[in-house]
Amino acid sequence: xxxxxxxxxxxLDGVLLDSAxxxxxxxxxxxxxxxxxxxxxxxxxxxxxxxxRSEVLGLLGVADPDAACARWWDxxxxxxxxxxxxxxxxxxxxxRAAGAALGVVTLQDRGRLRWLxxxxxxxxxxxxxxxxxxxxxxAPDGLTEALRQLGVAxxxxxxxxxxxxxxxxxREAGVLPLGASWGWHxxxxxxxAGAVHLLSDPTExxxxxxARLPQGADQGAGKPGRRxxxxxxxxxxxxxASLPTAREPERR
Numbered sequence: 001x002x003x004x005x006x007x008x009x010x011x012l013d014g015v016l017l018d019s020a021x022x023x024x025x026x027x028x029x030x031x032x033x034x035x036x037x038x039x040x041x042x043x044x045x046x047x048x049x050x051x052x053r054s055e056v057l058g059l060l061g062v063a064d065p066d067a068a069c070a071r072w073w074d075x076x077x078x079x080x081x082x083x084x085x086x087x088x089x090x091x092x093x094x095x096r097a098a099g100a101a102l103g104v105v106t107l108q109d110r111g112r113l114r115w116l117x118x119x120x121x122x123x124x125x126x127x128x129x130x131x132x133x134x135x136x137x138x139a140p141d142g143l144t145e146a147l148r149q150l151g152v153a154x155x156x157x158x159x160x161x162x163x164x165x166x167x168x169x170x171r172e173a174g175v176l177p178l179g180a181s182w183g184w185h186x187x188x189x190x191x192x193a194g195a196v197h198l199l200s201d202p203t204e205x206x207x208x209x210x211a212r213l214p215q216g217a218d219q220g221a222g223k224p225g226r227r228x229x230x231x232x233x234x235x236x237x238x239x240x241a242s243l244p245t246a247r248e249p250e251r252r
Contacts (some may be wrong), residue, residue: 006213007152008095009143009175011161012106014183016092016121019082020049027053029076032066047214051164051185074112084121085182091205092124100102100209101150105134105142105159105169125153126150138165149177158213160205165195176214 013019024041027048031039039060048056051072057065096102102125108116110130117128127149134141147157152176161167164181170177171194177188179198187198197212199205 005080005101005150005152005156006098007101007103007107007147007150007157008213009103009105009146009159009210010159011137011159011163011166011180011183011205012104012108013082013115014049014162015160015180016084016088017117018085018102020184021085022080023049023079025080026073026076027056027060029079031057031062032070033072033076034064035060035061037061038234042206059226074096075113078115081118083118085202087201087203088205091122091202091209095210096124100210100213101126102154103146103150105129105137105146107131107136107162132231135165137161138168138172140169143169143173143175147173156214158209160209162190164189166190167193170194176212178209178212 010016024044026042028039028041034222035111043060045056045059046053054065055068059067062088063066091156092102104117104125104127106113108130109130113128113130117125122128127146128147129142129149131142134144134145138175143157143159144154147154152217155175158176159166159168159170160177160178160180163185166176166193167179167190177193177195178204179187179195181190181198181200182186199209
């Protein structure tokens with residue numbers, strides 16, 4: 001483990017990537033293909049980004065949402081690239097320049113990460129953990145695995161997420177839970193789930209985020225990690241380019 005090194009982990013969609021429009025368009029496209037009737041973004045149910053995609057597609061009349069997603073989801077999602085929020089790239093560079101490690105823990109499939117994460121973001125990340133690498137959030141395993149690869153103790157890390165499950169995972173992993181108010185869930189729901197602080201917009205990923213990083217063992221998330229607080233470093237973080245392209249069906 002690297003002594004006193006800090007790490008900031010992020011959720012991907014709604015935190016680093018402005019992917020709401022892409023996901024809305026993808027839901028409409030999959031529903032259109034599966035039902036053979038034109039479905040537009042305006043036809044989507046309310047709060048569709050906060051619901052499991054299988055539930056949304058079911059409400060749109062898709063008989064077998066999982067099969068429909070396996071057939072059409074990736075092609076539809078790739079048609080609308082998601083870009084980083086304004087402020088994300090300079091913020092990540094500032095955190096990295098300060099000596100902190102950067103990582104992503106996402107529910108996305110490993111096989112789509114090469115084309116989903118923009119190269120300008122990917123080159124700044126030290127580790128990416130997908131749903132194939134660890135049980136998905138709200139389980140803390142993905143965060144624990146990322147910190148294990150980085151050789152950083154949970155008390156020296158923060159996790160920025162935009163959902164209540166993100167906050168639960170952070171608390172269970174023993175890292176500082178920070179809520180992204182610009183994401184897909186309401187600030188109140190993030191606070192209720194345990195966010196210690198709410199970041200108001202992506203520009204706070206830079207210097208304001210650095211000021212929130214734990215400064216000592218007594219300033220961490222306030223809860224020991226469920227799976228231990230002293231991870232063993234792996235030989236090296238796995239870079240994004242090394243992720244295999246094989247993809248399993250989504251289980252969301």
